[in-house]
Amino acid sequence: MAPTDPQNRATPVERAAVRCVDSDVHPMPRRGELLEYLPEPWRSRYFLDRHVGEQIFYDAPDYAHAYAMRTDTFPADGEFAGSDPDLMLKQLIMEAGADIAILEPLAGGARIPEASQASSVATNEWLARHWLDTHDNWHQRWRGSICVTIEDPDGAVAEIEKWAGHPYMAQILIRAEPRPSWGHPRYDPIWAAATKHDITVACHLGRGHFETLPMPPVGLPSYNHDFMVSYSLTAANQVMSLIFDGVFDRFPALRIVFVEHAFTWILPLMWRMDAIYDKRRQWLDIKRKPSDYVKDHIKFTTQPLDYPEDKTELSRAFEWMECEKILLFSSDYPHWTFDDPRWLVKHLPEHAREAVMFKNGIQTYKLPETVPALEGQTRVF
Template identity: 80%
Template sequence: MTVTANPRVPATERIAVRCVDSDVHPAPRRGELTPYIPEPWRSKYFLTRKIGEQIYYDAPDYAHSYAMRVDAFPPDGEFACSDPDLAFKQLIMEAGADIAILEPAAYPARIPEAQHAMSYALNDWQANHWLDSHNNWHERWRGSICLAIEEPEASVAEIERWVGHPYMAQILIKAEPRPSWGNPKYDPIWATAAKHDIPVSCHLSRSHYDELPMPPVGLPSYNHDFMVTYSLLAANQVMSLIFDGTFDRHPNLRIVFVEHAFTWILPLMWRMDALYEARKSWVDIKRKPSEYVKDHIKFTTQPLDYPEDKTELSRAFEWMECEKILLFSSDYPHWTFDDPRWLVKHLPEHAREAVMFRNGIETYKLPDTVPALEGQVRVF
């Protein structure tokens, strides 16, 4: 008996996008990424040790499932979110995301050139294993142009290499490298991103213990204080971008902070605006800091700060004008996964469409319709 599989072609019928997920983490299968790493770094750096063997992370259940959803591991024993078909089933069909922004996990390197080699490899790997016609037949995946921000010249070349790809939706960087982003060192990257009108997203990174972001009082002791530290790191980058004039030099630049939380931005805007008013004659920027935030910066919803008194969260959403600065994110396949059907219920009703899909469509320049999928769960 001959069995013919259904061809992987998109439906002619299209439906409106109602959920854009801005934080999904694909992982390569064993051996899949290595051929894409350019030499000499493949042999002299990444093949001399097991990548990630000393990652500092003590999240719940890490020893058992690497802090991933246990059901996200495919039956063949590969890592969570290494199978595009399983991810499609769980995230698109069952949870209701219409378009998902892929952000490959970090493979940290101490040498900037090696970090660029890894970014180069991740971009080719995404294009050939997730964004190709076989795995993206449904047109739901969007990739990230991974950059080693430590290498501005090479990063500009990498942006130019991928910016015309139909499914590359953003640039992806890490927040840890010094100096801070307001330094003119990074201007070539910002200028290239602004020229092509492509957003720059920053995702937190995990690395070896000596490469973690260093708070003023020293390294954290546990994962939980380390996670809070990431909001402080993002706050410092926000201040650097604004007060060092990055947005004045690059008025079309758009930044997205992924997985850094977001409720902290409200008091930070208050504080920056107060200092700006008090010292306006000494400050070179042209507008109130809060205006730069609302015009140039977005934050993802996961992790959602969830106070015991939910009215406190509702007030924070209102005061920060969440409909202007938030993007929905699930963090699939991590154990912290936020189902869009759960998250939407906690947003103010007037902001739900903006946060769940309108801001995502605008930020990533996405289509407002996608091919219909029979049986897909719908968030709206």
């Protein structure tokens, strides 16, 4: 029996070097699977008796049938894409060549912070029991995210304290949309807990309902295409808040990852912040150039990769932003926007390939440099 056969879950003894860390992978619960982990009274009072209104129209290809997922990622039993650990192992690890996958379950948000935190509590329990346990993580390729509700700092800190010692929890996962911005002192307990446990904080773009939708500066857009572009504006505002409000001076060991917010915009933003800093340094309390904070504290995932018609433009942007310092590979599996690591690596500058594909991931998430070897796995390098 092959060592990757799901019926044979003995961890291989032989080790293989990590050569691809995927920083954006989305597991999903099966139908009804999350309910038992939702704490009361929120399970009965909120999540089982709640009517959801319309969201901004999502015009992903074939959304009506595939829900913006790769059609081949739906398991044979009819469950949702990303709900089958064995299928994900086959497609993402064995066939595409990822060595470690950072799992980012998108915990359902809510208008009430306590209800949103209840969803985070349930998601963490579900992820630990259905993906990170020895049965489904026998190959040691899955690393989880501690989902927390940033609007509820006390609840968020409690979840961080509960899960930070778990051997397969690699990061804390928050949302960028809630107000005020991250530089506000109310969030300091979250940053303090993260640095206390030396664990990275990641932010994945999110959708909400009604006023929990990300709000661009001029108000809500009309359609999904401009809504998707506006995600980068939210991230840019959080970058500025982190830097100019002194978060990295208060917490010099803090690491932040922006997932799926794109990244080419960071180059002109660094130029602009540095220009303001140069002219107004005497009025600012920060100790260093803004671009230095970005390169030392902030990472961005490669998906979505904004690919211009003239590839030389992208190559120059990679060089100017020093991509080897700030980028992490990500595939966005199982979404339709999936970037295969074998495709992505070809578009990186040669000198930056190892840093982006695995070295930055190992450093950012404190990952091992080797994993159990799996017979027949595709290797990106």
